Amino acid sequence: MRIIIPMAGMGKRMRPHTLTVPKPLIPIAGKPIVQRLVEDIAKVCQEPIEEVAFIVGRFGDKVEADLKSIAEKIGAKGSIHYQDEALGTAHAIMCAKEALTGKVVVAFADTLFKADFKLDTNADGTIWVQRVDDPRPFGVIKLNENNKITDFVEKPQEFVSDLAIIGIYYFRDGEYLRQELQYLLDNDIKDKGEYQLTNALENMKNKGTKFIPAVISEWLDCGNKNATVYTNQRYLEYIKDEEGLIASTATLENTVIIPPVYIGENVQLTNSVIGPHVSIGNDTSVYNSVVSNSIVQESTAIKNSNIANSMLGNFVVYESRQSDLSLGDYNTLID
Structure with a gap:
């Protein structure tokens, strides 16, 4: 199992804190956001994590060493890949295309979650989702009677579903994902001027890939100061009985x-x-x-x-x- 973490964004909504450190390295309850994310993904996976691939901007040697250390803490190899231009989620993932092999979790590093499930690694693909009161600001999924995902809908203004996509995805076949992402880049297929992962998901679904939902118990945002302070509050509640x-x-x-x-x-x-x-x-x-x-x-x-x-x-x-x-x-x- 590999984890791919795109985190090259500048974190403008978190300034001034991101002027000197990437947002995913801001601490939550004593650990960087991205370390919390990696550890929580590892808990729901039922297999050892072989590699954590971090897709970054030019953050410097110390940041890269810190990221590799986070991977090592869960017994994985840490690798660093660069996205020098913001061209969308599909482009970001392809910056670590060497790591798109075997079973893969893709997780964008501005969100944390709590989950009560174990990942079904036999599924073709799994989309982490959370029920929300107002789905209009989010991408959502539609399900059929067999609990399979039938549609991905971006920011629906009319109600179609309350299951919002939180930005974490599992793929049983990383090579197949890489192939579909490469198709978008080779054919210059963009949405709102960028190469989007959701376009690849739609193509894969249309070719027979069966995506299922994984409904998390809590979705925690780290997008701005107030949200991050709240996330720190929730994490301290989660771990309040831990030693140290x-x-x-x-x-x-x-x-x-x-x-x-x-x-x-x-x-x-x-x-x-x-x-x-x-x-x-x-x-x-x-x-x-x-x-x-x-x-x-x-x-x-x-x-x-x-x-x-x-x-x-x-x-x-x-x-x-x-x-x-x-x-x-x-x-x-x-x-």
Whole structure:
């Protein structure tokens, strides 16, 4: 089994946090988004993961090393592939065409999920979906009486289905997928000016490929600051009973912890109230402050503050009154 993860986008909706780090490496409950995604996919697969292929922009050697390390943590090889121009989802996947062999999961790295199923690897193909109240902003699937997918409908304005496609797909035959994607590129078949995976799915379905749905229990978006803070909250609820959420090297002095929280290595908390739903990265210090429902990354200093529903990057210095914040790396704000 291989996992293909296109993640070359610039993450404009997450700026300023994506000015210095790719969005999939922003931490959720102490781990990068993309690591959470890889681990959750591995849990629902019933076979070992042989390779994780990351499709990236030119993010630099450190980012590439971090990504390979994420693959190694689940016992897989990590490979790096480049998409230098945004030409659509089909084009992005084909940037890792060498990895399109055997059984393949394609997962776009701006979404997380929780699932209660085990993947049926004998199926031709599986589309991860979630029931939504308003399907109009999404691509959706239609099913027949045998629970097989009959149609892919993009952003339906009239109701056809409430099963929204979340951006994760399983293919039993990676070579066949590669062939269909190559056909789109060779024949310049575009939709809205880009090469789209959904066109290949439609072609495969018309040729007899039987796609089935995998309905997840929760779909978690990481598209903007508020969504990412909420996703951090939900993940902390999922893992609240795990060991090691508060590092043994953290120092707590006259501080109240309201779980669930994640506290990283060498964090110093003094005269403060932390939680609920707070993640604090390594080497950060918080003094005389209240922090709730927030993500604070590494080597940041917070003093005399009351923050909620916030994201603070790395190497931030913040001292102010009550706030709802989104501060990128290396910012200093003292009021």
